[in-house]
Every structure is written in structure tokens, then in C-alpha cells.
Amino acid sequence: MIRTVTTTPYGDQKPGTSGLRKKVPVFQQKNYAENFIQSIFDSLEGFQGETLVIGGDGRFYNREVIQIAIKMAAANGFGRVLVGRGGILSTPAASNVIRKYKAFGGIVLSASHNPGGPTEDFGIKYNIGNGGPAPEKITDAIFARSKVIDSYKISDVADINLDAEGTQDIDGMTITVIDPVADYAELMESLFDFGAIRKMIEGGFRVVFDAMSAVTGPYAKEIIEKRLGAPKGSVMNFIPLPDFGGHHPDPNLVHARALYETMMAPDAPDFGAASDGDGDRNLVIGRGIFITPSDSLAMLAANAHLAPGYAKGLAGIARSMPTSGAADRVAEKLGIGIYETPTGWKFFGNLLDEGMATICGEESAGTGSNHVREKDGLWAVLLWLNILAVRKESALDIVKNHWATYGRNYYSRHDYEEVDSDAANGLIANLRDQLATLPGKSFGALKVATADDFAYNDPVDHSVSKNQGIRILFEGGSRVVFRLSGTGTSGATLRVYIERFEPDASRHDIETQTALADLIAVAEEIASIKTRTGRTEPSVIT
Structure with missing residues (x-):
């Protein structure tokens, strides 16, 4: 039996670079996961009778949301669901299953590299029929729908046995539990x-x-x-x-x-x-x-x-x-x-x-x-x-x-994790304000050639994505890039990327942070990271 459940919207369901990521207790709020999944379905057209792939990385709350997603897929008119045994499908494996079985799309439950557990991270993202993450036009539509959603549909049936491969039916939809590894x-x-x-x-x-x-x-x-x-x-x-x-x-x-x-x-x-x-x-x-x-x-x-x-x-x-x-x-x-x-x-x-x-x-x-x-x-x-x-x-x-x-590209990323969001946004805004005046400035032996806020013009669909990261390029090919990550769930993660090209093979054995020391100092001087974030050093250096 299909139920229509009245709900009220949440205002914080904007997908990031890879779907919606929040702490588990956020997703455990009444109708939170249901609202987002229904918003996905409401933003799609033409899926009646089609195949949906569902799976996740096995993190805490994975099984519970998979049961919700299966029942909602049935209530909304999908014809078939393919789900990994135990609720498991790696993200690339899910992409392969979508492509191999010509599915309409897939729901991938993951927060990627973020920690898991009862108070840690969880995520939901939608992948389209080519097996890849939904483009911005779809994620924008999902967010818009999530802000006004007032009901969702769900099949009122017992939970599916996810641990045995095989096929079963609910409300006219076939569910096949597959070996997550074989394909x-x-x-x-x-x-x-x-x-x-x-x-x-x-x-x-x-x-x-x-x-x-x-x-x-x-x-x-x-x-x-x-x-x-x-x-x-x-x-x-x-x-x-x-x-x-x-x-x-x-x-x-x-x-x-x-x-x-x-x-x-x-x-x-x-x-x-x-x-x-x-x-x-x-x-x-x-x-x-x-x-x-x-x-x-x-x-x-x-x-x-x-x-x-x-x-x-x-x-x-x-x-x-x-x-x-x-x-x-x-x-x-x-x-x-x-x-x-x-x-x-x-x-x-x-x-x-x-x-x-x-x-x-x-x-x-x-x-x-x-x-x-x-x-x-x-x-x-x-x-x-x-x-x-x-x-x-x-x-x-x-x-x-x-x-x-x-030649060698000496390269490092300095991550400042869980920075106060206002401080991080203020740092980026201050960098944007400097872009027009930085070219031509010298910092010791380093002279700024160009500085911009990266924008991308897609050569296929001609869409434009702006404000993708502050780039400061120096004469000779060195550069520093600043960006706020879209993959965290608490505060903001400031990422600083430092790069120097070295064509001379006799200089290819210098320790990386030593080779980049002057650029690291200039990044601090231009961005005032310590003053603005209160951090004296990065959380992680890679």
C-alpha cells in the first residue's frame, strides 16, 4: 500500500559538490531523508517503470536510508530497483551498474572520505543515467524543491532482506539484490x-x-x-x-x-x-x-x-x-x-x-x-x-x-579544517578584493603575473561555473590557489594549493615543503590565514 505523508521543508538541503552531506543526527530528524529523496524524484521526469540503482558505502545509517529509498522508489513509480547485497556498492561500482544495466539513475549513500558513526557524517547523492553525479541544473532543482516540499510518497511494507541475493516485488516494483562486486x-x-x-x-x-x-x-x-x-x-x-x-x-x-x-x-x-x-x-x-x-x-x-x-x-x-x-x-x-x-x-x-x-x-x-x-x-x-x-x-x-x-611539479595542499564559516568566507572575500591590484606585485623573488577567480566555460553544453577558486599565478609558472571545500559537514575547510614547476633534474630531490617554502610564506602574507582563521598551521598537509 502506498501512503502519502504530509511533511514540512528543511531549509538546509542544498547539495554540495557530491550531494547532500550532514551529520547523522541531522539525517535522523523526522522526514529529513524522506524530504530529500522525494525532492530528487520530484525534480526528475520520465522515470515511470524505469530502473533505479541504490547502494552505499556501508557507513552508519546506510541500511536504514536504503530501506526508505527502496520504499519511496516503489511509491513513486519506478519499475525496478537494483541494490547491492548488504546495502553495499562502492561509488564507482554504482556508476558501473547504472551504465551496464541502462538504469535511469541511482541513489548513492555516502559521505566519501568523511568519518562514519552515530554522530559522524552521512550523505545522499543522485547519479544520472550516464552513471555520473547529477549536474548543477538538477541539484539546483532538487534544492529548490526541498524548500517547498509538503508531502512524500512511501510504500507501507516490511523492510527488504538486503543480505540475500534474489528478486522480490513490492507495490508493482521489482527489487533485485545483486552481488556488489561481480560486475x-x-x-x-x-x-x-x-x-x-x-x-x-x-x-x-x-x-x-x-x-x-x-x-x-x-x-x-x-x-x-x-x-x-x-x-x-x-x-x-x-x-x-x-x-x-x-x-x-x-x-x-x-x-x-x-x-x-x-x-x-x-x-x-x-x-x-x-x-x-x-x-x-x-x-x-x-x-x-x-x-x-x-x-x-x-x-x-x-x-x-x-x-x-x-x-x-x-x-x-x-x-x-x-x-x-x-x-x-x-x-x-x-x-x-x-x-x-x-x-x-x-x-x-x-x-x-x-x-x-x-x-x-x-x-x-x-x-x-x-x-x-x-x-x-x-x-x-x-x-x-x-x-x-x-x-x-x-x-x-x-x-x-x-x-x-x-620536469617536476613540486606540489602540496594545506587544509585548514572546520574553520569558522564567517572567517573562511571573509578570507576569500578579502582575496577577491585584492585580485585587481595583485598583478605586477613582487614578494621577494616572486612576481605576480595574473590573479583571478577561476570560471569554467563548459565546451560541451556551454554552461558557465563562476567563483571556483582564487588563483595567484607567478612569473615562471609557480602558483597559489585558495578554495573552500564543499565536502565537509562542519564549518568550512580552507584548502590552499601551492605549486612550483622545476625543469632541472638536478633539483628534483628537494623535500617538497622546503621547495615550496617561499610560496607558502607568500600565501600567508597575501591571505592573512593566521590572523583571519586563528590557525597557526594546517590541519592536514598532503
């Missing part, structure tokens, strides 16, 4: 030379993968250990936990410190990697070297032709604006397009759909390709393994050879 593993096997990787591992190559008690555990266990033959125990923390084991599931050098220390030890494995809460980010560490996400994007693009799925070459490379320019030099040498977009994977969707780009990346540990329409942590790890298997060199040698060929 994704099959896709990976079609892209990469599993035989070559297996042979490398059989020859003694040691790989370690930290799933961070998050969603990629079952995927990595199946692929890395079972299909590629890595010894049992190579995949660590592989059971997804509602609170990610009490840890922060962000694959960076702070939250995956144990992996970093393992890879820096004298008896380190050959290759180490990690992925985040929902499986769309990656950390890559060779024996004795951390490979920054920006460098990883460039190196994957330069070597992608070594994997069967990319043997024909790349159509183009796309990167988010804060990502370093390392990939630009690869694109130039390959004679292919390079596209600089705002942060947010949704901006890559048009380029991928039009065949203008093949590989995309963000400096925040997100890399992916046209195989799905989300960034994909495990995909990046497998492409690295494919490259290592074919080149028969260490990760360290591949990195050093790449820098010798293309």
Missing part, C-alpha cells in the same frame, strides 16, 4: 592485463592494499587476492565497518600513516595503496616514495597505453583546476587535449560522454577514466600494477624517469 570485477578484468599482473606477483612482487575498513575491502579482496593471486593478508582492513573502525577513511599521509611507514621501511613491499570510504579515491606509494595524486594522474596518462583497455591511446586528459599542471605536459607531448575544470567529478561527465577526454583526475586523490563516470580508487591501483608489470621497473624508477622527461 565491477568483470569490468576491471576487461581493462587490465590480469595475466601480466599475476605473473609479476608470482615472481615475488609484493603489494599491500589498505581498504581502511571501508567499502573497497570486498572489491580488493576479490580482485587483488583471489583473481591476481596476491597472498592472503595483502588486503588489510577489508571488512566494511559502520564507523570505519573509528578511523578517518581518507587515504592521505595522515590517516593512512601506518601504510606510509610500512612503505618507507627497509623491507618495504614493492607497492602500497589505499582507498577511501566509498572507494572513489586512492593513495599510491611505491617502495620509498609517495606519489602525489597530481603526479599519479600524469604518470597514469603517460603510460595508460600499456593496459589493454587503453592500448589505442587517449582522446584527452581532464584535470580539476587545483590539480598540478603535470598532466598538461603529458597531453602536450601526446598531442591530445587538456581540459581544466572546477573541482567536482560532475564537470568531467560532459567531456567523457563526448569522447573528448579518456582519463581524468583531481588532486584530492581522485583518478578515473571513461570506464565509469566517477573517480575510481581501485581502478587507479590496478592501472599502476599493470604499468609496473609491463615496464618491469620499480615505482620509484618510473617516477624519476617521468620527472626527468617532463
Whole structure:
């Protein structure tokens, strides 16, 4: 039986760069999740009888909201729901399922790399039929609807058994619980030379993968250990936990410190990697070297032709604006397009759909390709393994050879987390006020060439996205970028990106923060970070 429930709107349901993210107690408010899900359905047309994919990263409150979403999908007229067993679907796996089964769209329950637990983070986002995050015109419509919503529809039935694969019906809608890993593993096997990787591992190559008690555990266990033959125990923390084991599931050098220390030890494995809460980010560490996400994007693009799925070459490379320019030099040498977009994977969707780009990346540990329409942590790890298997060199040698060929982009991101929102917005406003007067100014040996607030003109649909980050570019190619992140749930996260290009191979072994010291000082001088935020140092440096 279908019920129509009267409700009142909440005013805070504006989706960010990847859906609506709030603390769990916020989502537990009466009708909060229901209002947002109904607002999604009310903003869509033509889905009657169509297929909807539902899944999440297994974090706290995942199962409860999946039950709500299934019952609301039935009440609103969807014909079929595909849901991962146990409510599990990594974000890239959900994108693949949407594409493979030609679903109308999908609801992905995740707050990505943010902590999980009863008082931590939760999120809901809608993905469209190409498998990618909804574009701004849809998220704007969802927010507009959420501000005036007065009722929602839901099927009044018992909860679905999410733990047994199979099919059942409610109110005229078919629900199929699927193996969350099988379709994704099959896709990976079609892209990469599993035989070559297996042979490398059989020859003694040691790989370690930290799933961070998050969603990629079952995927990595199946692929890395079972299909590629890595010894049992190579995949660590592989059971997804509602609170990610009490840890922060962000694959960076702070939250995956144990992996970093393992890879820096004298008896380190050959290759180490990690992925985040929902499986769309990656950390890559060779024996004795951390490979920054920006460098990883460039190196994957330069070597992608070594994997069967990319043997024909790349159509183009796309990167988010804060990502370093390392990939630009690869694109130039390959004679292919390079596209600089705002942060947010949704901006890559048009380029991928039009065949203008093949590989995309963000400096925040997100890399992916046209195989799905989300960034994909495990995909990046497998492409690295494919490259290592074919080149028969260490990760360290591949990195050093790449820098010798293309030059090195020294690069770092300084995050100031949970900054007072007014203070953060005031800092950005002050930077905007300086933009007209900064060009031509000198700060020691650094002279400002240009300064702007990045705007993106989409070459496919010609939409314009403004105010995407303050850029200060110096003569010689160095730059500092300031942006407020859209992925947090408390206060504001100020991200400061610092970059210097160094073509001289004799200067490629300087410690990163030392190489960037003068730029870090200038960023502080221009933005007055300490004075405006009260922070004497970043929360996280990557």
C-alpha cells in the first residue's frame, strides 16, 4: 500500500559538490531523508517503470536510508530497483551498474572520505543515467524543491532482506539484490592485463592494499587476492565497518600513516595503496616514495597505453583546476587535449560522454577514466600494477624517469579544517578584493603575473561555473590557489594549493615543503590565514 505523508521543508538541503552531506543526527530528524529523496524524484521526469540503482558505502545509517529509498522508489513509480547485497556498492561500482544495466539513475549513500558513526557524517547523492553525479541544473532543482516540499510518497511494507541475493516485488516494483562486486570485477578484468599482473606477483612482487575498513575491502579482496593471486593478508582492513573502525577513511599521509611507514621501511613491499570510504579515491606509494595524486594522474596518462583497455591511446586528459599542471605536459607531448575544470567529478561527465577526454583526475586523490563516470580508487591501483608489470621497473624508477622527461611539479595542499564559516568566507572575500591590484606585485623573488577567480566555460553544453577558486599565478609558472571545500559537514575547510614547476633534474630531490617554502610564506602574507582563521598551521598537509 502506498501512503502519502504530509511533511514540512528543511531549509538546509542544498547539495554540495557530491550531494547532500550532514551529520547523522541531522539525517535522523523526522522526514529529513524522506524530504530529500522525494525532492530528487520530484525534480526528475520520465522515470515511470524505469530502473533505479541504490547502494552505499556501508557507513552508519546506510541500511536504514536504503530501506526508505527502496520504499519511496516503489511509491513513486519506478519499475525496478537494483541494490547491492548488504546495502553495499562502492561509488564507482554504482556508476558501473547504472551504465551496464541502462538504469535511469541511482541513489548513492555516502559521505566519501568523511568519518562514519552515530554522530559522524552521512550523505545522499543522485547519479544520472550516464552513471555520473547529477549536474548543477538538477541539484539546483532538487534544492529548490526541498524548500517547498509538503508531502512524500512511501510504500507501507516490511523492510527488504538486503543480505540475500534474489528478486522480490513490492507495490508493482521489482527489487533485485545483486552481488556488489561481480560486475565491477568483470569490468576491471576487461581493462587490465590480469595475466601480466599475476605473473609479476608470482615472481615475488609484493603489494599491500589498505581498504581502511571501508567499502573497497570486498572489491580488493576479490580482485587483488583471489583473481591476481596476491597472498592472503595483502588486503588489510577489508571488512566494511559502520564507523570505519573509528578511523578517518581518507587515504592521505595522515590517516593512512601506518601504510606510509610500512612503505618507507627497509623491507618495504614493492607497492602500497589505499582507498577511501566509498572507494572513489586512492593513495599510491611505491617502495620509498609517495606519489602525489597530481603526479599519479600524469604518470597514469603517460603510460595508460600499456593496459589493454587503453592500448589505442587517449582522446584527452581532464584535470580539476587545483590539480598540478603535470598532466598538461603529458597531453602536450601526446598531442591530445587538456581540459581544466572546477573541482567536482560532475564537470568531467560532459567531456567523457563526448569522447573528448579518456582519463581524468583531481588532486584530492581522485583518478578515473571513461570506464565509469566517477573517480575510481581501485581502478587507479590496478592501472599502476599493470604499468609496473609491463615496464618491469620499480615505482620509484618510473617516477624519476617521468620527472626527468617532463620536469617536476613540486606540489602540496594545506587544509585548514572546520574553520569558522564567517572567517573562511571573509578570507576569500578579502582575496577577491585584492585580485585587481595583485598583478605586477613582487614578494621577494616572486612576481605576480595574473590573479583571478577561476570560471569554467563548459565546451560541451556551454554552461558557465563562476567563483571556483582564487588563483595567484607567478612569473615562471609557480602558483597559489585558495578554495573552500564543499565536502565537509562542519564549518568550512580552507584548502590552499601551492605549486612550483622545476625543469632541472638536478633539483628534483628537494623535500617538497622546503621547495615550496617561499610560496607558502607568500600565501600567508597575501591571505592573512593566521590572523583571519586563528590557525597557526594546517590541519592536514598532503
